[in-house]
Amino acid sequence: MRQVTLYRYSLPMDAGVILRNQRLKTRDGLIVCLREGEHEGWGEIAPLPEFSHETLEQAQEAALTDLQQWLAGQSLSENALPSVAFGLSCALAELSGELPIQADYRKAPLCSGDPDELFAVLQAIPGEKVAKVKVGLYEAVRDGMVVNVLLEALPDLKLRLDANRSWTRAKADGFAKYVNPEWRNRIAFLEEPCKTRDESRDFARTTGIAIAWDESVREPDFRVEAEEGVAAIVIKPTLTGSLQRCQQLITEAHQIGLEAVISSSIESSLGLTQLARVAAWLTPDTVPGLDTLDLMQAQLIRPWPENNLPLQDVASLDVVWRS
Ligand SMILES: O=C(O)CCC(=O)C1=CC=C[C@@H](O)[C@@H]1C(=O)O
Numbered sequence: 360m361r362q363v364t365l366y367r368y369s370l371p372m373d374a375g376v377i378l379r380n381q382r383l384k385t386r387d388g389l390i391v392c393l394r395e396g397e398h399e400g401w402g403e404i405a406p407l408p409e410f411s412h413e414t415l416e417q418a419q420e421a422a423l424t425d426l427q428q429w430l431a432g433q434s435l436s437e438n439a440l441p442s443v444a445f446g447l448s449c450a451l452a453e454l455s456g457e458l459p460i461q462a463d464y465r466k467a468p469l470c471s472g473d474p475d476e477l478f479a480v481l482q483a484i485p486g487e488k489v490a491k492v493k494v495g496l497y498e499a500v501r502d503g504m505v506v507n508v509l510l511e512a513l514p515d516l517k518l519r520l521d522a523n524r525s526w527t528r529a530k531a532d533g534f535a536k537y538v539n540p541e542w543r544n545r546i547a548f549l550e551e552p553c554k555t556r557d558e559s560r561d562f563a564r565t566t567g568i569a570i571a572w573d574e575s576v577r578e579p580d581f582r583v584e585a586e587e588g589v590a591a592i593v594i595k596p597t598l599t600g601s602l603q604r605c606q607q608l609i610t611e612a613h614q615i616g617l618e619a620v621i622s623s624s625i626e627s628s629l630g631l632t633q634l635a636r637v638a639a640w641l642t643p644d645t646v647p648g649l650d651t652l653d654l655m656q657a658q659l660i661r662p663w664p665e666n667n668l669p670l671q672d673v674a675s676l677d678v679v680w681r682s
């Protein structure tokens with residue numbers, strides 16, 4: 360006997376969360392619960408505005424079609440909408456026991472503004488210190504100075520930086536100029552520094568600062584390839600596709616010595632804790648990029664360990680469909 364419940368959630372965000380061109384007031388998505396006999400599996404389907412190509416309405420419609428197929432006893436092929444493919448594959452992987460329970464709750468603390476705040480957080484972390492700093496939001500020169508100060512002050516710190524393709528080649532050089540060449544190898548990678556992939560490749564070769572692909576990974580012509588100066592690929596499963604699709608990318612990356620970093624698309628605590636399990640399972644040697652829960656004002660169904668935000672339970676959600 361198979362059963363399905365599909366819920367819809369809307370969680371209030373922190374006041375200042377801006378995605379590209381849009382303020383995100385609430386994070387909206389779907390939660391699916393599959394039951395078969397004694398077993399249960401949950402998944403989150405939450406297209407991210409400004410990043411996903413599909414809307415929540417489109418995702419809901421596509422999910423309902425797949426869920427009806429599943430109820431009819433069929434197996435599902437990769438849904439064309441990445442958020443749907445990811446959420447359903449998680450629910451199925453929980454149901455079958457394929458997704459291990461053990462999770463990697465380490466996260467690279469995310470800093471988009473105040474380096475003093477990050478400094479305090481980092482000093483409190485025991486062991487390996489990895490943080491992610493957003494760059495490209497202010498002057499490139501200021502970014503370069505902030506990065507330099509952090510690397511100088513904390514000798515065991517490694518940084519991930521993310522420019523989200525915001526720099527021209529000249530601005531990217533303006534940034535690099537302020538980072539002491541001796542410390543550049545402690546920049547684990549800088550995600551997508553320039554507007555084009557070719558400019559980013561050229562930046563990596565000429566500055567010795569390693570780069571990572573994030574946006575590129577989701578473009579149709581992208582291939583996982585060993586290239587000079589490229590250290591990692593960032594995988595945001597909600598924007599990428601099913602667990603099987605992510606697993607395939609991770610395998611390809613690892614085969615050629617690239618790091619693969621599981622990263623958040625600002626899922627609720629339910630989706631984030633699943634991503635922490637995916638990371639422990641498929642990328643055990645890499646700290647995942649999951650420090651986005653505090654952008655929200657509440658957690659959903661499953662709590663993230665030691666997080667103090669209030670927890671909304673499933674009874675508070677609207678049921679979209681129940682079989
Ligand atoms: O990668 C991480 O460490 C956290 C996730 C993260 O930085 C992002 C998630 C989703 C949208 C963006 O705002 C942002 C990014 O630019 O990669």
Ligand SMILES: [Mg+2]
Pocket residue numbers: 521522523550573
């Ligand atoms: Mg990014």
